[in-house]
Amino acid sequence: MAKGESPLKQFEIQPIIDINLFGLDISFTNSALWMTVTTAFILIFFTAPFLKSKKTNSVSDLYPSRMQVAAELGFSFINSLLNDTVGKEGKKYFSLVFTLFMFILFGNLFGMIPYSFTFTSHIIVTLALAMGVFIFVTVLGFVKHGVKFFSFFVIPGLPIYMLPLLIPIEIISYLSRPISLSVRLFANMLAGHTLLKVFAGFVSALGIYGILPLVFIIALTGLEILIAFLQAYVFAILTCLYINDALHLH
Amino acid sequence: MPQLEQVEFFISQLFWLGVFFVILFSVLTYITLPKIRAFLNKRDDFVRSHISKQDELIKKAESIIENYEAKLTEAKNQASQIINDAKDKALQESETLIKATEEKIQQEIRQTEERVNKEKALAISELNVQLKDSATNFISKVTKIEKGNITI
Numbered sequence: 001m002a003k004g005e006s007p008l009k010q011f012e013i014q015p016i017i018d019i020n021l022f023g024l025d026i027s028f029t030n031s032a033l034w035m036t037v038t039t040a041f042i043l044i045f046f047t048a049p050f051l052k053s054k055k056t057n058s059v060s061d062l063y064p065s066r067m068q069v070a071a072e073l074g075f076s077f078i079n080s081l082l083n084d085t086v087g088k089e090g091k092k093y094f095s096l097v098f099t100l101f102m103f104i105l106f107g108n109l110f111g112m113i114p115y116s117f118t119f120t121s122h123i124i125v126t127l128a129l130a131m132g133v134f135i136f137v138t139v140l141g142f143v144k145h146g147v148k149f150f151s152f153f154v155i156p157g158l159p160i161y162m163l164p165l166l167i168p169i170e171i172i173s174y175l176s177r178p179i180s181l182s183v184r185l186f187a188n189m190l191a192g193h194t195l196l197k198v199f200a201g202f203v204s205a206l207g208i209y210g211i212l213p214l215v216f217i218i219a220l221t222g223l224e225i226l227i228a229f230l231q232a233y234v235f236a237i238l239t240c241l242y243i244n245d246a247l248h249l250h
Numbered sequence: 251m252p253q254l255e256q257v258e259f260f261i262s263q264l265f266w267l268g269v270f271f272v273i274l275f276s277v278l279t280y281i282t283l284p285k286i287r288a289f290l291n292k293r294d295d296f297v298r299s300h301i302s303k304q305d306e307l308i309k310k311a312e313s314i315i316e317n318y319e320a321k322l323t324e325a326k327n328q329a330s331q332i333i334n335d336a337k338d339k340a341l342q343e344s345e346t347l348i349k350a351t352e353e354k355i356q357q358e359i360r361q362t363e364e365r366v367n368k369e370k371a372l373a374i375s376e377l378n379v380q381l382k383d384s385a386t387n388f389i390s391k392v393t394k395i396e397k398g399n400i401t402i
Contacts, residue, residue, distance in 0.1 A: 008251055008252060009252075011251070011252045011253055012252045012256070013252065013256050013259045013262075013263070015259075015262075019262075024261050024265075025258060025259070025261060025262055026261060026262045026265040026266070027259070027262050028262075028266070029259060029262055029263070029266075031259070031262075031263050031266065032262070032263075032266035032270075035266055035267065035270040036270065038270070039270045039273060039274045042274060042278075043274065043277055043278070043282065046278070046282045046286065047277070047281060047282045047285070050282070050285040050286055050289055051285075061292075062292065062293045062296050064289075064293075068289070071286060072286065072289075072290065075283070075286050075287075075290070076290075094283070095275065095278055095279040095283055096275070098278060098283065099271070099274050099275045099278050099279075102274075102278075103270075103271060103274060119263070119267075121253070122253050122263060123253050123254070124253070124260050124263050124264065125263055125264075125267050128263075128264055128267055128268075129267075129271075132271075186253070190253070
């Protein structure tokens with residue numbers, strides 16, 4: 001990074017191909033490019049190992065290859081996540097949670113490559129994902145319970161005189177779900193990448209002593225990879241919990 | 251902060267996010283995940299069938315062992331009975347043999363005694379006869395002498 005460049009410059013969106021549809025600017029940008037990379041990688045990673053269908057009908061068919069084991073790991077991870085939070089009914093929402101988790105996880109991880117772009121560091125993207133989850137869960141709640149879904153805001157076993165105070169709090173906390181969900185992911189990505197860039201600036205500024213921030217950056221990169229996984233996990237598990245709330249109310 | 255300043259790219263970002271999310275979701279839902287699930291189910295079925303087969307085999311082995319043990323105890327009982335029978339029989343036989351032998355011996359003793367007694371009686375009677383004969387002989391001789399005609 002050149003001296004004096006803002007550490008926020010890495011989040012700038014640069015159009016690659018200008019596209020204009022019905023007066024709307026839907027240019028293919030660096031953000032879209034890394035979404036393409038993420039989508040392609042996930043599809044190849046999880047589909048390719050299972051494309052070769054061995055039909056020898058022997059026991060050796062059942063031995064998974066290395067890539068199959070890796071794909072299986074992701075599959076069973078989300079499977080157990082849904083099983084632990086929602087239970088058996090959660091199987092219907094498996095592909096949604098799986099898609100969300102993998103899209104965010106690999107979006108975060110590809111963002112760790114130097115000179116790449118982290119599309120999850122943009123509030124508009126995370127907000128769109130969180131709003132999608134929020135709308136889906138709310139619709140799901142109304143479809144499953146109808147008007148009874150409003151009883152979700154009434155905590156059972158509470159004295160009646162407390163309700164005027166607590167119902168607004170419950171509603172506000174429900175409505176703030178997409179905001180907290182999106183800001184959590186966005187802020188984590190933003191802060192981590194900015195911190196890395198700031199310390200990278202110190203490396204060249206400090207000369208020979210730049211070795212210290214360099215060591216720090218190496219450690220921080222490890223931490224950022226952990227956070228990349230952790231935030232995808234948090235997003236997925238909160239989605240599972242919201243689905244559980246919509247299915248079982250309390 | 252470009253995230254909030256570059257408002258002109260919001261629609262582009264939302265558009266491409268929607269496009270890629272929908273592509274990813276549909277391909278995963280309709281192609282990838284069923285394939286993975288089928289693969290895992292196949293393996294689970296295989297493992298489950300082998301476990302049930304193994305249970306069956308264990309049951310079979312247990313019944314064979316039970317059968318074998320029952321037969322073994324039966325054979326042992328039979329063997330001990332045979333041995334007891336043989337012992338009893340041998341004891342009985344030896345007892346009867348001893349009794350018979352004793353009786354025989356006693357009989358022989360009696361017979362011998364009888365024979366001895368008979369022979370004794372015979373000998374005595376013979377002796378009596380001889381004595382009588384010699385006595386008459388003696389008497390006749392004596393009477394001849396008395397008549398005076400000694401012919402000796």
